[in-house]
Amino acid sequence: MADPAVMGSASLNAGTRTGGTKATTSPAENYYLARRRTLQVVVSSLLTECGFESSEKAAVETLTEMMQSYITEVGRCAKANCEHTARSTPTLSDVVITLVEMGFNVDTLPVYAKRSQRMVITAPPVTNAPVTPKALVAGQKRTHPAYIPSHFPEFPDPHTYIKTPTFREPVSDYQVVREKAASQRRDVERALTRFMAKTGETQSLFKDDLTAFPLIAARPSSIPYLSALLPSELELQMLEETDSSEQDEQTDTENNSNIIHDDAGADKENTVLPPGGVVPTVKTNDDNMIDNPYLRPVKKPKVRRKK
């Protein structure tokens, strides 16, 4: 009962099943599995021919792998031979040379093929050949000009080498632009506030319909003046965009006050500066110390003071 073929087909069935389930995923995979299964069947039948009653699955696998490698190598070499002679399709002689080069005695092949105990293997279950996914075709492909032989590869899709208009003509009408910008912003704002209102606590203006005109609930903050006084990120960003030169100036003065120190004599004069007079940046260069009592270091306690 331990018929390897049965076994093989059993494993094959199992394979089909698993393969089948997988087959749904991709035709290429499906095809690969079918080929592999056929090879397994071949190996199993060869084993049976040689008198094996059963074999370990791993052994079959190994043999299948070997067989596949061999066939692949034959194909690869044959193709190399054929290309070597500037052809595109291998011929029998290519294969023969390949086999010869691989050390196979070609003369034994007809005999082996006609051996009596040869088992005939049924054709592998029909699987749809892998469909190469259709490449997206965009636009009309250009035909070859006259001076290019027709066997040369076709031109690729036009979008790969020419400028394609992927957007519409920009609307230049001022009114429409403003209109759009306004409604877009309004839509965004409305959607955002609605979302916030939906997800958070709300207050309502009507007692009967709590959902009409929802208001995001007022939530007290512990330091209310911060959000009320500090400009929002957005505004700061805008400020930067609109006037970056001014911003630079600001950082300049900032540095001055923090780093630059003037001595006491200098600051007495500062109060009598003419109106709109010297900008602090000028003084920056003096590299003096500002003598402000609040900037002085804190002293260490010296003696224990009596209260």
Place this chain on the structure above:
Amino acid sequence: MNRKKDKGFESPRPYKLTHQVVCINNINFQRKSVIGYVELTIFPTVVNLNRIKLNSKQCRIYRVRVNDLEAPFIYNDPTLEVCHHEAKQRNLNYFSSAYTAAVSAVDPDTGNGELSIKVPSELWKQGDEMKVLKVYIEFSLDQPKGGLHFVVPDVEGSLAERGAHVFSFGYQNSTRFWFPCVDSFSELCTWKLEFTVDAAMVAVSCGDLVETIYTHDMRKKTFHYMLPIPTAAPNISLAVGPFEILVDPYMHEVTHFCLPQLLPLLKHTMSYLHEVFEFYEEILTCRYPYSCFKTVFVDEAYVQVASYASMSIFSTNLLHSGLIIDQTPATRRYLAQALAQQFFGCFISRMSWSDEWVLKGISGYIYGLYLKKTFGVNEYRHWIKQELDKIVEYELKTGGVLLHPTFTGGKEKDNPTPHLHFSIRNPHTLSWEYYKMFQCKAHLVMRLIENRISMEFMLQVFNKLLSLASTASSQKYQSHMWSQMLLSTSGFLKSISNVSGKDIGPLIKQWVDQSGVVKFFGSFAFNRKRNVLELEIRQDCTSSGTQKYVGPIKVTVQELDGSFNHTLQIEENSLKHDIPCHSKSRRNKKKKIPLMNGEEVDMDLSAMDADSPLLWIRIDPDMSILRKVEFEQADFMWQYQLRYERDVVAQEEAISALEVFPTAASRLALTDILEQDQCFYRVRMQACFCLAKIANAMVSTWTGPPAMKSLFTRMFCCKSCPNIVKTNNFINFQSYFLQKTMPVAMALLRDIHNLCPKEVLNFILDLIKYNDNRKNKFSDNYYRAELIDALTNSLTPAISVNNEVRTVESLSADVRLVLEEVTRFLNMEKLLPSYRNTITVSCLRAIRMLQKNGHLPSDPSLFKSYAEYGHFVDVRIAALEAVVDYTRVDRSSDELQWLLDMVHTDPVHYVRHKILSMLSKNPPFTKAAESCLCNEALVDQLWKLMNSGTSHDWRLRCDAVNLYHTLFGLSRPSCLPLPELGLVLNLKEKKAVLNPTIKPEQDASVPEPPPELVFVSCKEEPFQMKEELVLSGVALAPQGLKRKADTPLASPPEPGQVLQEETVFKGPVKSRFPTQEEEDIDMDTVHDSQAFIYHHLNMLERPSTPGREPPVVEQQAVMPTPAPPAPPFVKESSAPSRHVGVHQHHHRHHHEHKKKKKKHKHKHKHKHKHESKGKERDKDRDPHVFGSSPARSPSLSD
């Protein structure tokens, strides 16, 4: 004149303070408590200085030592509870006089104080030699309700990270709330200030920071300040917090402080201050008097700006970034104000309360000069006009603001301002609004003086005052010189006459010594034959708040040939003035017309009266009289004035006059002004509103698009698509302000159905829709807020079908659109808050307006949630305003209750103040109208609020008084049941009349009923003053009483109380006092209220700060030191007399004078003692009575 002729300052105290040390060595933010001590160095100026009175409120005092000797002390603060006991008295007249008495009783300007320290007898000798005394007082403050304000945000992190801070605040002299001192502007001394604070914090205070030293554990540091310039205690302040420090880049001795994270704003806001400094120093030709200056920006500030010696405390909400337009001028104004007050107010202090106007006047005046220089003459004149209009309106409404009250002899009868429901004797009894108007009038009067003596002299006077003061300030320990730093009215006037040589007596008499403004009515006729303008100027000097003006008045007449000034003399009887005209009325010759400023313009004269050469006439164009002018001239004259007069004040006057001339010509004149960009922007803004009014009046004949629409389109909309507004560019502020205002004014337009035209509404909605600020250098938050205001203005009452509940379905389409915008804005504000949440504020107003007009169901809950603590203060105020409005409209007692609870509990003083003042402005009911809200419980609650609930904040108490006045008037609220003493028997006329206290007020100024009345008691209750009252019961009635009337009171009692008593006992008439025992005993005058007695009686019970040795103190309070003789009053012992109580109150004071009166009624002494003790016991049994006293509250002593 009553003014003191000698300018020398006479201290009301028997000693001179020279130096004071304030050391606060622990500030606990969690418990909101402060521990410290003060040490006052004083020089006695009398031989036997045995008692030192100091000011101290709510401080718990642990010990007092004088020159290292323990000194007993008494603490008595009569202002904690103004009227004692649950008296049935509820009339405001009574309260006001009692309150004035209480405030005067502790007024440092009369040498009084809450804290009375007995100098140990060992030192009396020393006093003979006039040695220096050092008074050392240890004190603590626990959860202070006034004086110091703690802001401790409830978030994670250390105190410094949370931005916890504390600062001092107060209205006028309120330093006594946070440390014991002589809380007077006239007692100057040098200062040493020490504050130990957390190492992460900074303590900012007055004077120079000498050094900062770590404590031994290195966890705290001590800031040592020295203030060598003599300064009054009310000018001392403190701010402690984790401040960010910014040294002014232009002036290194100026340091700015703000709360964490706000440094960039601080830098921007302060980048400007040096210009203000330069300006003042230049015009005053005087250096800034202090060696340093500090500005601190704090949250939850009491006022926007408070000035103290060498530092100012500002509200943090004044900070702004460079993106903000509207706040910038406002903040700069505050900065300038603060700095002006540094010179006059802090450095130069006032001699007495009645000299306050000089300081406020000068600082306001130089601030005005600054405005003129910085913001331009137009802005300055506009401001002067605004201030003038304000003061005129206020004075006409309330009856006058008196700048320099003189109190002769301190009699209540001489009340200089009987029209007011409060006393102006003391700053602490003034209503806040009055005080603001007072300041306003003061600087206007300074300007009048300037007009009289020229600005140059004016500045010389200031310079002189300042240099005198700075010379005096540098005199060390020569404290008598320091009085040069005090400014008095007479000193100021003397300087003026010395410098200018001019007599400004009449001017001062008119505007300073007298209250009221002038009300002119002017009209004219042109006499063609004589070519004379007949001008008639009448005055209303009878209605309240007015006074008669006699003197010169300037009239400017614009004729065809030019502008001519005429000075007319207003005299007693001359109403008509003939002014000869210069030009003939010939108009065939086309010629340019010269204006006042020399400009010559072409005018279209077709509108003119052919016979008259007059274009327009102005009365008092320079505003050199505090007046209101109602002048009649033809509409075309106003139009000419608007178009061609270059003075902004004239233009504004013309605009307001044109409101009553809705004609096409007015429309054209206003439109032309609107379009003219050389025209002052405020005039153009005003023209918008006038145009809206005119358009509404002309609605049936109006042609063309709605007013201002095409104008707005032309100015601010795109050329190609006129319905879309340009993207915002606010670089031109004038047009920015116009762009903001026009939609607001347009929304006031109404069609024939009195609805806002659809076209206008859509226009505003489009403005909102197309508003695009991406390319703008400035924030558009104010602009958007005004657009919402415009939507609010467009609302009209809903057509309501028999009062059904408002539902979503019932919303009209227009309102739905409005509501959608409002909700979207309000929601967006949560995600992207605008500066000062201006948009939320406008949205809340809009929602309230929707409710009020019946589009939304009226519901305060939304506003209540926005009014909670934790929202930005502007938002809270707007929400509270809506709740106040709701309270009035819906007569909701719940909301009123909620508001009043908030007045009690809210942590922010400013909010409490605003609630009360908004309630007074928009009262839920008034005394005139019946209301279900007006009930006894409310009266009790408000009474309690002003009586004891607001003792920690003078301003709030005065607000409460104001509210009470608005709601109930001066007399007993009508909703109260009749007092027990319903009937009063007039013995003279032999008939019973209704108790005058019950009657509705007839004469507000006379609270006491005529003295000849006798109460007929309906019940016995009013007399249940029980035995305890009969403390010093003495001898028999008739003689005794008579005697009492003559006997000068034993001690010099508090002046306020003297007043009371004098009125009470003035009448020597005898009357009867029917009681069970003695039905027919003659009595002296009878006072109208038993509560009055309670009041005085209970002065005794006022809580005293328990001293270190309680028994001693207790003893003092009750029965001070050696055998006090009974007060020398005669009294029937059992008669339920009111007078007993009256005198009882002085009981304590008498012991001080015990020696002087020996032989009085010893037999009653024991009884007296006994009773007092009994009372003391009562007090202990009933501790909740004193619950409000901070002195008694649990403290940190353990």
